[in-house]
Amino acid sequence: MLPENETLSEMVAALAEGNCTPNSLAEQSLARAEAFADLNSFVVVDESIVMAQAEAATSRREEGRPLSPIDGIPVAIKDNYLTREYPTTACSDAAPLVSPGEDATVVSNLRAAGAVIFGKTNMHEWAYGATNATSNVGVTRNPHDREHITGGSSGGSGAAVAAGIVSAALGSDTGGSIRIPSSACGVYGFKPSYGRASRHGVLPLSWSLDAPGPMARSLRDIEHLLPYFLGPDPKDASTSRAKPFGGLPGPTRAKLINLSGPGLERSNEVDAVINDALSRTTYNVVRSSLDNIDQYFAAWEAILHCEASAYHHGRILEDAIGYSPVTRAHLEAGIRLTAMDVMKAQQLRARLLACLLSDMPQWDALVLPTLPVPAPAHGDDWQEFGGRKVTTQDSMTWFCWLGNLAGLPCLSMPVGKSTKGLPIGMMLMGRPNGDEALLAIAKTLDEQINGAS
Amino acid sequence: MSDDLTEDQKKRIEATLKRIQAGLSRADIKQLDEPAHIFDPEAQSVARK
Secondary structure, three states: OOOOOOOHHHHHHHHHHOOOOHHHHHHHHHHHHHHOHHHOOEEEOOHHHHHHHHHHHHHHHHOOOOOOOOOOOEEEEEOOEOOOOOOOOOOOOOOOOOOOOOOOHHHHHHHHOOOEEEEEEOOOHHHOOOOOOOOOOOOOEEOOEEEEEOOOOOHHHHHHHHOOOOOEEEEEEOOOOOHHHHHHHOOEEEEOOOOOEOOOOEOOOOOOOOEEEEEEOOHHHHHHHHHHOEOOEOOEHHHOOOOOOOOOOOOOOOEEEEEOOOOOOOOHHHHHHHHHHHOOOOOEEEEEOOOOHHHHHHHHHHHHHHHHHHHHHHHHHHHHHHOOHHHHHHHHHHHHOOHHHHHHHHHHHHHHHHHHHHHOOOOOEEEEEOOOOOOOEOOOOEEEEOOEEEEHHHHHOOOOHHHHHHOOOEEEEEEEEOOOOOEEEEEEEOOOOOHHHHHHHHHHHHHHHHOOO | OOOOOOHHHHHHHHHHHHHHHHHHHHOOOOOOOOOOOOOOHHHHOOOOO
16 A cells, blocks of 8 residues: 655645644655665665755754755655765666765756755666666565566656655656656656756766656646756756746647557557546547657667767776676667668658658647556566567557657656556657646646546 | 677677667668757857866
8 A cells, every 4th residue: 555645746835834844754754765665766765864954954944944845855866866975876786886976967956955865766777778677776666566567767766756755756768767667656757858957967878868857746746846957057068058947838728649550559458548538638639640660769779779888888898797788788789880870860860850840730749658558567578569579678668769769848647557456657748848838738637637636 | 799798698789780770771761861960069168167
């Protein structure tokens, strides 16, 4: 039974009204981290570090000078974000196990707002996989059913939020690594537009695909957190033209395209839940297909592997056995791609963007399931759905990579459960830099589908 | 292939490359299709500490 704990938004209100303190929130999170230790969602949580931050936040609130509405709220950090007080390992033996003494920009922003940097969450090694089955601290377990995976690579963050250890956590997303565990664990996850959120201090997987983003228990929570992600950062050139979070637009009509067809298959169970969810919206929803999915997937995979291999090249020459065997195989494949392969992939990337943004009839959000299947069982290496049989790894990224290849803002929201009680999520993709518009559409859908207020 | 790779790793590498190159080769890419590269000189013009 999962605790019906507060959302981050409810914690903001409770702190403002004096109904709780940062100390009490930190103590609650520490107790729950211990109670849910079997999930293996954390690499490290240091009680003294947590309580020192909480006590400082409590003092600020007692003196009537909180740094922000989230001052004193515990936030968990995926273990590929640099953090001042904790080492950053990427859950790999190939990572340097020392603290660099620096915060990633997003962590720095949250710390400046008084958020309690709670601990570092378990992840798929180097974010280079979507199951969280490969980690040097062991697998992460799904709070809804320990026999099932959390998905990844931000699986520890997903489990920690779903279990109520923390109300919010940070993830990073290169092919779905925020959305996948959000869907599998029944929480909300947001991947900003490429170039809208600083990647500085987040260990890279693929420079042109990566995005940092929040995972939380409501879309209102995501709205609270996005200002700490969005905006220009001199330390990340991709954000040079990024606009800060601009607030949500008012209610508008929106046209949604429900994508399906070859290459976008899903299980009957997932399809039924998504169709039922969409039947409850007043938005205009039309169906459409997207051709040549296999070609675009090859482009995403080529870009992913070549960029990852370039980043890791020096380390793999020195410490190849520090990587898990599968991660090393990915990196070795990337080394063997040719320059022409990569340029073709970039040509296909441009074509996908033209197809989605110019050729397709005008849309405000694209809709897909986040995952084609509910969270798979541990040790289940293959998934069958819609006439396809694919590896569990490929089933996790089945839809999500599209958002990274196109650089679109994306989110996952829970919309139902499987017959076994596992969460099923729906993914929305918005227009480039339309992060606020996408969140506004999602909030309306959340009200209509889930009755969220 | 590196000598220290296992047979399983070699198979994974070959399968990955085959899948990527098959997908890319099916694409009807025109010679003049510009890649989605990003080159923004102004973005590099920032104050360094």
